[in-house]
Amino acid sequence: MTVKRRSVPARQDGRATRWAGQRERRRREFVDAALKAITEHGPHVSTQQIADRAGVPRTRLYRHFNGKADLAAAIAERVIEQVVVELDPVWNPRGTPMEMIELAVRTHVAWMAEHAAIYQYVINIGGEAGASAYHDVKVAVSGHIAALFREYLHASGGDTTAAEPAAYGLVGFVDAATTRWLEHPDEQTREELVRKLVDWAWLLISDTAAKSGLELDPHQRLPTPKELRAQHATR
Template sequence: MTVKRRPTPARADGRATRWAGQRERRRKEFVDAALAAITEHGPDVSTQQIADKAGVPRTRLYRHFSGKADLASAIAERVIEQVVVELDPVWNPRGTPMEMIELAVRTHVTWMAEHEAIYQYVINVSGAAGVSAYHDVKVAVSGHIAALFREYLQVAGGDTTAAEPAAYGLVGFVDAATNRWLENPTEQTREELIRKLVDWAWLLISDTAAKGGLKLDPDQRLPTTEELRARRTER
């Protein structure tokens, strides 16, 4: 009697890992195709147009996604990754306060303007999942700015309770103003909008800092919290 040998767990796991990696690679390729299709056809792009851009039948597309909602969710996740990368100035502050503000505002407005169709797709087509994903990014950015505010205000001996409302208000304001401009961009140029948003953001930030006992110079390098602590110790 001949007994068939079962594959060893290691070999089985190896095949499973390779298959999972290949499936993930194909999903990324399809998401790339979807982003290109959205850019070309707008936020109302059809699944067939996405499949055409990927060069595969629509049925093959759904071998890698459980349905339209799954595809939309994957697209939303990719967009969020892009936004997080683009907002590096927020995660890694450096330079003068004015340079940091301008870089962050310019990055946000530019991304929104140059990827409007993709943004609208995430918000409108992907439904609650897309809205939640974009909301999560705004919360993450706001939370990070609030943490920076709180850290600096604490070192200055000021009222740290202003940190969170100031940060969330700032992010919400810039985002809402940019969205409104996208609806009617003829009233002012992108550069004019950026300039105004930078000025208004500086007013909020400098006022919040000043009331917390921290005077900021817009054109001088922002000192680290360690440097601020050292200065207070020397006094």
């Protein structure tokens, strides 16, 4: 016997679409409430505190998330979105080498300092999803810097093999040093930390570049790779 499939009326499809949109909107609202609760209560915030901040019973909160792990993953995803936006100086470097370094370092340290509880939540409470998401951001930042560094070293006729380890080492160093400072903020001010990190970052970058034949002036406009290639061709 052949069974005919009933077509779904367009009106019903429309209701399903609207419901999906409302559900996604509510999830985002709950994540917003969770970020505020984390800031208020710290990284070990309870689900009840998040529900209280959202103004709903805890049972209603879990109608939109498949348990605590799903909620933590959604929070981590939103935080990573914010981090990517905040790191615009890394994706779009401009100015002199020293200005680029300082802006990137200062932005990173400022975000970590001003969102310490959220950072700790993502890394320690957000489970595998949180740690993995933050790791992916560091890999993306490192890869972006490595590609930029490699392009400049190649344009100057230098050895490009140093680009990747230098970039990954630099990002890991700045991130680890900032994390350590968050645990012991009384040892030095944020500004003192930024100044040290900028100086150390410059030493690593300038030394790596110099050994590959690329001399950088920290306070002069960074020439484009095309300009570097032209300079190298006339030598």
